[in-house]
Amino acid sequence: MATMTADLKIPKNDPLMDPNLKSTIDQIIDDNKARPGATMVVLNELQAKIGFISEPMQDYVAERLQVPISRVHGVVTFYSFFTTTPRGKHTVKFCMGTACYVGGTPQLLEKAKQILGIEPGQTTADGMITMEICRCVGACSQAPVIVVDENIQGKMRPNKLPQALKPVQEQG
Numbered sequence: 001m002a003t004m005t006a007d008l009k010i011p012k013n014d015p016l017m018d019p020n021l022k023s024t025i026d027q028i029i030d031d032n033k034a035r036p037g038a039t040m041v042v043l044n045e046l047q048a049k050i051g052f053i054s055e056p057m058q059d060y061v062a063e064r065l066q067v068p069i070s071r072v073h074g075v076v077t078f079y080s081f082f083t084t085t086p087r088g089k090h091t092v093k094f095c096m097g098t099a100c101y102v103g104g105t106p107q108l109l110e111k112a113k114q115i116l117g118i119e120p121g122q123t124t125a126d127g128m129i130t131m132e133i134c135r136c137v138g139a140c141s142q143a144p145v146i147v148v149d150e151n152i153q154g155k156m157r158p159n160k161l162p163q164a165l166k167p168v169q170e171q172g
């Protein structure tokens with residue numbers, strides 16, 4: 001039976017505090033801990049099955065796999081497909097590739113922060129929208145672009161953003 005370091009403070013809403021999710025986490029670790037590259041495999045599985053990897057989960061993985069906490073944190077931070085908080089129902093990405101950056105992504109981000117009240121990497125309090133930065137999505141001729149869920153919207157302008165975000169703000 002896996003144990004936790006006694007002095008770890010874990011928020012009540014962390015997946016580790018939910019018996020079902022905790023057993024899923026333990027299963028993923030048990031199934032993969034002997035594999036080469038176990039840290040990456042386990043983190044991938046956790047992201048896919050739990051939806052995010054909280055800081056206590058990262059600490060727990062490090063403890064169970066007996067790898068330095070800094071290595072686990074480093075991997076989670078380096079790869080943008082890992083998230084440390086639950087994603088919203090919808091995702092709005094802002095392309096930071098060169099063409100989009102030059103074309104006005106910083107201004108779009110400022111406007112989006114005003115509209116949504118969050119920073120990139122955060123999710124609105126109602127759990128509806130996660131705002132993210134992404135790399136070039138291959139639509140440079142339409143720069144600047146945002147990606148609303150899977151839908152690329154080009155030649156975006158700050159004054160067009162409220163309309164572009166409205167459908168995902170309203171979809172329950």
Ligand code: FES
Nearest residue numbers: 095097100136139
């Ligand atoms: S730089 Fe944004 S789509 Fe290429």
